[in-house]
Amino acid sequence: MVMAVALGWSVAPVTAMPVETPASTAPEAKAAGMTYYLVQRVSLTTDAGVRSLYVGTKVTLVKREKSGMKIRLSDGIELVVTPDQLTQDSALAEQLADEERGKAAAAAEEARANAAARTAAEAARREKEVADAQDYLRQAQNAPPSAPPATPRPWGLTGSALDTKPEVVARIRPQKKRGK
Secondary structure, eight states: OOOEEETEEEEEEEEOOOOOTTTTSTTTOOOOTTTEESSSSSEEETTTEEEEEEETOOOEEEEEETEEEEEEEESSEEEEEEEGGGEEOOOHHHHHHHHHHHHHHHHHHHHHHHHHHHHHHHHHHHHHHHHHHHHHHHHHHOOSSOOOOOETTTTTTTSSSSOOOOOOOOOOOOOOOOOO
16 A cells, blocks of 8 residues: 655655554454364253264354354354364364364274173183083082992991891790680
């Protein structure tokens, strides 16, 4: 911008000094109605519960506030985030989202591997318990008896005082009835 200033007898061209534009009017500044992307995960608490907004989520800037930037989601919900959580660079947002998904996939795979390892360890423990129980039963069935079996006898059991057949010492005969 060139301005002419009259100084006494001559006219000299004057170049205007560059004036710094306030951040709110700069073209790259975050302006209302423009599309932005989240570069950090944001949690939102609603009446229905907690909702997580993922990295790369497309949002629309509503206005700047003292507490941050008021944004609107595609479903109309509005919330306030810090300026550090927004970018207009869709490529950067996609890259960050891909990294976030990669980390989530790695964490999920690790959790699946840990669960599979715990399941395998539990199955091995149960198989060992079953094998131990079967071995115990097999040994109990094949073990020699700890004591000879008691053979019942008409006069008593083996190992008792009645083990030997009683001897007849005397016979008592019934008396005959005397007649009348």
